[in-house]
Each structure stands twice: as C-alpha cells, then as structure tokens.
Amino acid sequence: MGGISSCFLLLIVLLIAADLAFTSLADFKNVLAKPEIRASIRLTLLSCTVSAILSVIVAIPLGYLLSRFRFPGRFLIDTLVDIPIVLPPLVLGLSLLILFHLPIGSSGWELETWLRDEVGFPVTYRWPAVVIAQFAVACAFAIRTMGVTFDQINPRAEDVARTLGCTRLQAFVQIALPQSGRGIIAALTIAWARALGEFGPILVFAGATRMRTEVLSTSVFLEMSVGDLNAAVAVSLLMVTIAIVVLVALRGLGARRWRLGTLTGDRTR
Amino acid sequence: MIRLDNISITVGTFHLPNVSLEIERGRYAILMGKTGCGKTSLLETICGLRKPSSGSVWLQDVDVTRYAPGDREIGYVPQDLALFPTYNVAEHLEFGLKLHKASPSQLKQRRDETAEILGITHLLRRPIDGLSGGEAQRVALGRAIAVEPSVLLLDEPLSALDEETRDEMLELLQSLKEATNVTTLHVTHNLAEAERLADCRYRLSDSVLEHVAID
Structure with a gap:
C-alpha cells in the first residue's frame, strides 16, 4: 500500500523536479520582466480570489440545502451541481459563449448585447468572462465541500435551537454556520485552486488577449504557441509556487482558527 | 398539560398508529419501552420537529399541532444532548x-x-x-x-452516565421537579429512574401506549 502511494508522490516530485531542471533563474527573471506576465499574475490572483469568494457565497446555502433537506427536485439539483465537474472544459466554455450570444425571440435579444448596451458591463472576451468561467467550475467543487461539511455537523443541535425559539434560518446562522468555519476555508481553498487551474473555458469564453484576459494558464499556452518553451515552463513553475503559497496560507489560516478555537472554546468565531 | 389525541407517526417504514396520552399540569411522567418502539419520535412530534400523519398535540389546553417548535414553550433535552x-x-x-x-x-x-x-x-x-x-x-x-418552559421533554437523559453521576442527576431532577413544577415527559429504560421520579408511568409496546399503575 505504502509503495503504491509513494509512486504517486514520487511522480509529482519528479514532475516538478524535471521542470526545475529544464528551466533556469534567468528564465524566471525574463518572464517576470515581461509586463504582460505581470499583468497575467495580477489578473490571475484577482480573478481566482473573486471567483473563489463568489463560489463560497453560493456554496454555503446550497450545500446546506442539499445536506439538510429532502424535497422534490433535490435529485435534479444534486445532479446539476456535478455537471460542471464532469463536462469537458472546452464544452463548458463553448456553452457559456453560446449562452451569452444566443438570440432569443423574434427581436433577437442577446444577453451579451443587453449587458454591453443597456447595463454597460460587457462580459465576453473581457475580464468578467474569466471570473465567470472560473466560477462555473470552482463553485461546483465548493458546493460539494460545503455539503460534506454540513453532513458532518449534527443537525440535532439545530433542532434543539428551534425548540428554543429559532427559525430555521436563525438555527443555520447561529448554530450550523459557526461550526462550519474549517469547511468554509476548505471550500475556499479548493475553489481557488480549481480556478487557478482553469484553462479551456477561459480560452473559449474570455479569449487569450495579452494584458486583458490573460491569466497564468493562458500565459503558458501563449508562450508555448510562440515556441518559447523555457518561458512556458518558467510560468508553469510560477503557477506552482503561487498555488503552494496560497494553499499553505489558507491551510495555515484554518489551523490557526482551529487552535484559537480550542484555546478559547470557540472554534470558529 | 400534555395531550396527544390519536397521534399517528410514520418514519420510513416505521408506523406508530393512534397514540393518545394525557399528562396533567405539573405531573412528572415516565415513558418506557423497547429501543426503536417510537419513544423519540413521539417526543419529536410533541416538540414540533416531526409532523404527525394524523391527530393533534395539545399543550396547556392549546392545540399546537401546527405551531413551529419555538412557539410551543418546550424545553427539550435530546439523548445526545x-x-x-x-x-x-x-x-x-x-x-x-x-x-x-x-x-x-x-x-x-x-x-x-x-x-x-x-x-x-x-x-x-x-x-x-x-x-x-x-x-x-x-x-x-x-x-x-x-x-x-411550560413543558419539559427529556429523552433518556441519564443513559450515558456512570452510576454515581446518575444518582446525583436523579437527585437534581427530583429537586427540579419540586422547585419548578413543570409538566415533564421523561423517556427512559431504567426502572430505578421511573420508580424514583414518576408521578405517572406509560409503556410503549407493540405500537400501543398503555398507562402503568404505580404501586
């Protein structure tokens, strides 16, 4: 068992080691000197953070609903949540593109046209498209994580709170939510990581315009497409570094909350 | 006062039909019965956490069958606390x-x-x-x-305690009973608890709730 598990760990270590061996410090300096890569890093950090926060905001109530209640249509909702997980990334991007540009009715009303002309907030091939593409997948993972979190919280405490005068909403806010702190951080971590790795839907729905919709995953693609393999590998390693820093920071935050909670008797507040 | 009028409860394949019960105001009632016979479901129905398939729940002469759990003025101590x-x-x-x-x-x-x-x-x-x-x-x-609360519901409150702590808690429940005079329904498997605390006793067996005379 241990041998099989170490094979996987060895594979990951070897992958990173091979990338490190292939590239050099000069390659790193070169890519970091490029303004388009710096813009890509900024957009990546911002878009991943926004899509992860949006994902958790949606995942908390939906995860709770799926965990606690049995209602007509629950199976359908449960299945719909899994669709972005199983859908090929390119198909998801294409579906988003079609959704925003599908003419509806005899007037040919289009969501994208309406957003651009009436709301003044164009989406397709701009930064909001990056966030939406990341959110569409990251949210599904966040919902699954929050569902498992609420499954592990004893619903009986919420029942007792209701006998003491809480509404269902108050029981959720005052009893279940404070217990789900570690689950929220886990959902945020998974959603952020998932958003960072998103490529296909972003390429189709947001394009890969340098300095506008380029994120690090598209930077790797763009550098490879112009034949600069060294830069592509350097950007890849940059992604690995950013991912490790953010994931360690989020996990550290979770552990700190747990330790503080243990000391004060309040794990999440 | 706690009154159940022909309450029927269905939980999955389990069915508890037409249970009626009346506990007078200020009385301490003990409900006994085998594991899985529906005692907890009965308490949850009184609390409003479980909807009965038929019948009505009355607390202090008010039909609370359709009341939310928080509007029933109930104190509830579940088995797992x-x-x-x-x-x-x-x-x-x-x-x-x-x-x-x-x-x-x-x-x-x-x-x-x-x-x-x-x-x-x-x-x-x-x-x-x-x-x-x-x-x-x-x-x-x-x-x-x-x-x-006007009514106190205790679901096997002493089942997980050691002998010494159980005795202390029995004393506490007895003093609470005398101090608060709150109408109480206490579910237990323990005969000693029943003998020490009960003003009236009930047994739920084979889906039938029967009053047990106290010697």
Whole structure:
C-alpha cells in the first residue's frame, strides 16, 4: 500500500523536479520582466480570489440545502451541481459563449448585447468572462465541500435551537454556520485552486488577449504557441509556487482558527 | 398539560398508529419501552420537529399541532444532548433567553439562577469540550429550563452516565421537579429512574401506549 502511494508522490516530485531542471533563474527573471506576465499574475490572483469568494457565497446555502433537506427536485439539483465537474472544459466554455450570444425571440435579444448596451458591463472576451468561467467550475467543487461539511455537523443541535425559539434560518446562522468555519476555508481553498487551474473555458469564453484576459494558464499556452518553451515552463513553475503559497496560507489560516478555537472554546468565531 | 389525541407517526417504514396520552399540569411522567418502539419520535412530534400523519398535540389546553417548535414553550433535552460546539456554558443558558428578547438584567439574573440550581456556576465561562458527562447533562438541562418552559421533554437523559453521576442527576431532577413544577415527559429504560421520579408511568409496546399503575 505504502509503495503504491509513494509512486504517486514520487511522480509529482519528479514532475516538478524535471521542470526545475529544464528551466533556469534567468528564465524566471525574463518572464517576470515581461509586463504582460505581470499583468497575467495580477489578473490571475484577482480573478481566482473573486471567483473563489463568489463560489463560497453560493456554496454555503446550497450545500446546506442539499445536506439538510429532502424535497422534490433535490435529485435534479444534486445532479446539476456535478455537471460542471464532469463536462469537458472546452464544452463548458463553448456553452457559456453560446449562452451569452444566443438570440432569443423574434427581436433577437442577446444577453451579451443587453449587458454591453443597456447595463454597460460587457462580459465576453473581457475580464468578467474569466471570473465567470472560473466560477462555473470552482463553485461546483465548493458546493460539494460545503455539503460534506454540513453532513458532518449534527443537525440535532439545530433542532434543539428551534425548540428554543429559532427559525430555521436563525438555527443555520447561529448554530450550523459557526461550526462550519474549517469547511468554509476548505471550500475556499479548493475553489481557488480549481480556478487557478482553469484553462479551456477561459480560452473559449474570455479569449487569450495579452494584458486583458490573460491569466497564468493562458500565459503558458501563449508562450508555448510562440515556441518559447523555457518561458512556458518558467510560468508553469510560477503557477506552482503561487498555488503552494496560497494553499499553505489558507491551510495555515484554518489551523490557526482551529487552535484559537480550542484555546478559547470557540472554534470558529 | 400534555395531550396527544390519536397521534399517528410514520418514519420510513416505521408506523406508530393512534397514540393518545394525557399528562396533567405539573405531573412528572415516565415513558418506557423497547429501543426503536417510537419513544423519540413521539417526543419529536410533541416538540414540533416531526409532523404527525394524523391527530393533534395539545399543550396547556392549546392545540399546537401546527405551531413551529419555538412557539410551543418546550424545553427539550435530546439523548445526545446536542450541545452547541461553538458556545460556552453561559451562552448555552442565555441562548433561549436572547431569542425570547430578555433584557440584559433579566438575562443575567435568569442565567445565574439556572446555573445556581444546577450547580454549574463555576463552569459558566468554560467551553463545552472539556465538560464531564454529568456537567454536559446539567448544561443541556439548564439550556432547556432557563426559558421557563411550560413543558419539559427529556429523552433518556441519564443513559450515558456512570452510576454515581446518575444518582446525583436523579437527585437534581427530583429537586427540579419540586422547585419548578413543570409538566415533564421523561423517556427512559431504567426502572430505578421511573420508580424514583414518576408521578405517572406509560409503556410503549407493540405500537400501543398503555398507562402503568404505580404501586
């Protein structure tokens, strides 16, 4: 068992080691000197953070609903949540593109046209498209994580709170939510990581315009497409570094909350 | 007063048909029966946490069948206690009082009174993690009685306690019974608990609830 598990760990270590061996410090300096890569890093950090926060905001109530209640249509909702997980990334991007540009009715009303002309907030091939593409997948993972979190919280405490005068909403806010702190951080971590790795839907729905919709995953693609393999590998390693820093920071935050909670008797507040 | 009029409960394949019961105001009733016979479902139905498939629930001469659990003025102590993991002991006692919009002075007075009755004043600032079985039991009981409910429902409250703590808790329940005079329905498997506390006794067996005479 241990041998099989170490094979996987060895594979990951070897992958990173091979990338490190292939590239050099000069390659790193070169890519970091490029303004388009710096813009890509900024957009990546911002878009991943926004899509992860949006994902958790949606995942908390939906995860709770799926965990606690049995209602007509629950199976359908449960299945719909899994669709972005199983859908090929390119198909998801294409579906988003079609959704925003599908003419509806005899007037040919289009969501994208309406957003651009009436709301003044164009989406397709701009930064909001990056966030939406990341959110569409990251949210599904966040919902699954929050569902498992609420499954592990004893619903009986919420029942007792209701006998003491809480509404269902108050029981959720005052009893279940404070217990789900570690689950929220886990959902945020998974959603952020998932958003960072998103490529296909972003390429189709947001394009890969340098300095506008380029994120690090598209930077790797763009550098490879112009034949600069060294830069592509350097950007890849940059992604690995950013991912490790953010994931360690989020996990550290979770552990700190747990330790503080243990000391004060309040794990999440 | 607790009155059940032809209550029927269905939980999956389990069915408890036409149960009727009346416990007079201020009486301490003990309900016994085998595991899985529907005692907890019956308590949950009185609480409003489970909808009966037919029949009605009356508390203090009011039909509360359609009332939300929080509007029934019930104190409920479930078998697993279900303490709130992120609250300390004082916050448990204050929880229901805050929901009932008690003023800060009322809240403090009632919290301290409850803690005094239950002998947990020294635990008020403690988190619930490190509490012993008996202490946790007292906190769960305190949370239920702090709001001065008209009806108290206890689901095997002493089942997880050692002999010594059980005796202490029995004494406490007895003194609570005398001090509060709250109508109580206490589910237990333990005959000694029944003999010591019961004003009236019921047995749920083969889906039939019967009154048991006390010698």
